[in-house]
Amino acid sequence: MTRLAYVGVGLAMLWLQVSLAPYLAIGGIKPNFLLLSVLVLQVRWLDPWAFLFAAVAGLAVDTFSHGMLGAYAASYVATAVLGRRLALMIYENSRPFTVLLVAGLTVLEGLIALAVLNLLDEQVPWFTWLFTRVLPQAAYHALLCPFALWGVERLERLLKVVPPRS
């Protein structure tokens, strides 16, 4: 049932990202609903299927951004793996901790993505993008994380999923 939930959440987040995210841009920074859902689901459920979800979400973002398939997919999967390790080591089932973890993982994903894009010869302006794109997006995700958690909790009740660390 959770696998179907990944499909549903993925499609819903893709639709939100295409239709709603441009209107939520603050200073040119859009929230990334796909990444947010990947991180929140991984931290909450610690499910190996989340890696596949991360890869597919990353491919979708690749398709509708720079067009080089695999760059964001790799960074999303790497972040999901690190997020799972971090959650297994230090996870505390509280909202503030989850918000902090999601914000930190967003920064991590941004750094990995910049590294991958740099490898692909995009001449990435590291510090400029880190301070003007990655960190503001992490702050944005921290603001949206409570809403995402609320949605995931509703989904857990609906699907009768018991998070492993609850």
Added chain:
Amino acid sequence: MELLKRYRIYISLFVVLLALIGVLNARASDPTRLRVVDEVLQAIVYPFEVSFHKVSGGISALFSRYVYLVNLKQENEQLKLQVQALQEQVNHDINSAIQFDVLREQLQFMEEPPEGKVFAEVIGESLDNLHQVLLINKGSLAGIRRNFPVILREGVVGRIQSVTALQAVVQLMVDRRHRFPVLVERSREKMTGRGDGSGIEMLAQDRGIVYGTGQELRMTRIRMLADVQPGDRVITSGLGGVFPKGLLVGTVTKISRERHELFQTAEIRPAVDFRKIEGVFVVVKDRTDGSHPLFSGP
């Protein structure tokens, strides 16, 4: 006397009628005569007229303000609804008028060279914050191929980054990965105007490479002696094999010259406002892939 007394009413009536006929006859022959009679009559009637007007006005107001108020609230609500509907209609009409102007301009532009333009609507934008791309609702079925130029009446928008059957991704020219050769319109025209055809001057056309910075454009590789000034218009040179020659790219806003460097750098404000793009034209010349040049140089 007895007879006069008996028929006094009829006699009075007859006299009055005679007097009226006399007055009518007098006014008919000369309208200015007997004005005194008018003035006297008006002076007598005026107080009655005023008092009647006030009383009748008061009664009328009483009815209109209090008695007829029974349906006023309902009528007011109906009128509010009508005003709202009319306001919506006005807004719709204004929007339609703006859209009509935009579409008329686009239609006129459609008929201008270069030929073979396909109009596509913008249906999305980049999912990430690092790249500047647009998603359009026309793809390979409309003849669009990778690297085809995307333009607007105002100037260059970008190029086709990837294409599927029904949609395509446009890489905007302000995207950091975008680089293309350009030349400065004014200095080119000046050189053509001289007409001396000296080889050195012709080779020294003010060219450069424009690349996106994410927000705007920067032109590099401009030779140090080039005559480039703020306000100069920058156009495509046609040498890159993607854009036809002569499309407006933007306007120079700032020049940076360092004595120790070989080239100057210019900041360029794009001619197109990328935040307001709703539709674009894709220049479709043939069905070859964009790896081959679509247009010759000059």
